[in-house]
Amino acid sequence: MILYNLQLKNGLLLAPMSGYTNWPMRMLCRRFGAEICYTEMISAAGMVRRTANTKKILVRPADDRPLVAQIFTESPDEASLASRMLEDEGFDGIDINMGCPVKKVVFKGAGAALMKDVDRAASIAEAVRSAVRMPVSVKMRAGWDTSSINAVEIACMLENTGVDCLVLHPRTRSDMYRGTPRWEVLSGIRKSVSLPVVASGDIRCTDDLEQIRVLGADAFMIGRAAVGNPWIFRELSGGPSAGIEERRDVMLQHLDMLCLCFDEGKGVRHMRKFIAAYVKGLHGAAHFRHSACSLDKHQQLQAVIKEFLKT
Ligand SMILES: Cc1cc2nc3c(=O)[nH]c(=O)nc-3n(C[C@H](O)[C@H](O)[C@H](O)COP(=O)(O)O)c2cc1C
Known part of the structure; x- marks a missing residue:
């Protein structure tokens, strides 16, 4: 087409x-x-x-x-x-x-x-x-x-x-x-x-x-x-979903790009719109979402993402 x-x-x-x-x-x-x-x-x-x-x-x-x-x-x-x-x-x-x-x-x-x-x-x-x-x-x-x-x-x-x-x-x-x-x-x-x-x-x-x-x-x-x-x-297209490692890497890249696109504060706040969906279905997702969405510094959010999605 x-x-x-x-x-x-x-x-x-x-x-x-x-x-x-x-x-x-x-x-x-x-x-x-x-x-x-x-x-x-x-x-x-x-x-x-x-x-x-x-x-x-x-x-x-x-x-x-x-x-x-x-x-x-x-x-x-x-x-x-x-x-x-x-x-x-x-x-x-x-x-x-x-x-x-x-x-x-x-x-x-x-x-x-x-x-x-x-x-x-x-x-x-x-x-x-x-x-x-x-x-x-x-x-x-x-x-x-x-x-x-x-x-x-x-x-x-x-x-x-x-x-x-x-x-x-x-x-x-x-x-x-x-x-x-x-x-x-x-x-x-x-x-x-x-x-x-x-x-x-x-x-x-x-x-x-x-x-x-x-x-x-x-x-x-x-x-x-x-x-x-x-x-x-x-x-x-018939390919696989994402495993934990890939989810983590993509989430971290998304956060980095949002902080470039906006500034650190707005980038971190914007990331909140995506957090629930990124971890949907994972054990402990509700607790993670709650704590991740209360943060407003790039480094803090990066750290909790790495901790929650460690392999
Ligand atoms: C939050 C949100 C924002 C949207 N913004 C636009 C937009 O700017 N322009 C547009 O044509 N459609 C917009 N849409 C409609 C989507 O492009 C799409 O047609 C609609 O959500 C149905 O597709 P979906 O079920 O795959 O989401 C928006 C939809 C949502 C949920």
Whole structure:
């Protein structure tokens, strides 16, 4: 499968996750087989104004590629300006967020709100398509709510705008992240458009992957299941999970990278989001989690990780 002009081997991508998929998480997931990663969502308005928050999201090492920048906006003009700036920044593709369910995003008319404003969604996709040469994708939901499941209509509209690929998280905005993904929506899109479709939602094991492949997915996005579990990409390709030694080494590297990405205090605090998942299922995990999450120095956290995961 070719996506974003890249020939993929396993078709496994790391989902964009605000507050998680900064460069340390992306680099770890790449090591275990994620073929394409996405930035956290970037405000197009913030990009145009070059706000400090936006600049932080753009920071990345040179080998953090291929990397797709994801924008959210309700404005075709800002979408156009921001995507051109992101192309100049050297990203490998641009994704338009039409799925974010968060109130402060949808109240402005961006994210999942675009699922109920087909004209605006079309204008934004057209604006980005004509602003850049790089591949353009759209990440969408099934619809706004159960009474307005319109992903097939949106997909057909998007195909006509000339975007290169669709990413589908087949829940409605009202579903948020709950309930079973509405995979029948993927079949509907597959029958109606010929663009490649990436599936996103609750993919955790090879069985999930194969069931979704049969419905017509061309590639697969892994989100929550990769948190504190970057070797999921290796497992989904038929490889092993991680033993104690590997878990320890990856955890320590993750901590080091977060302290480089932020500063020591923020890096250590950010690591708390991953600690529970890294030690899930291990004897004494609850006690370890409790003590590890109370620390705020790199050296202290490093020491308790080494002690808990010693071989
Ligand atoms: C904490 C969190 C942050 C997210 N941030 C984004 C985002 O910035 N952009 C986006 O398109 N989707 C975002 N998502 C949605 C994921 O990309 C993905 O579509 C969804 O979580 C379903 O996949 P999963 O079950 O593999 O996590 C986020 C999800 C979570 C849980």
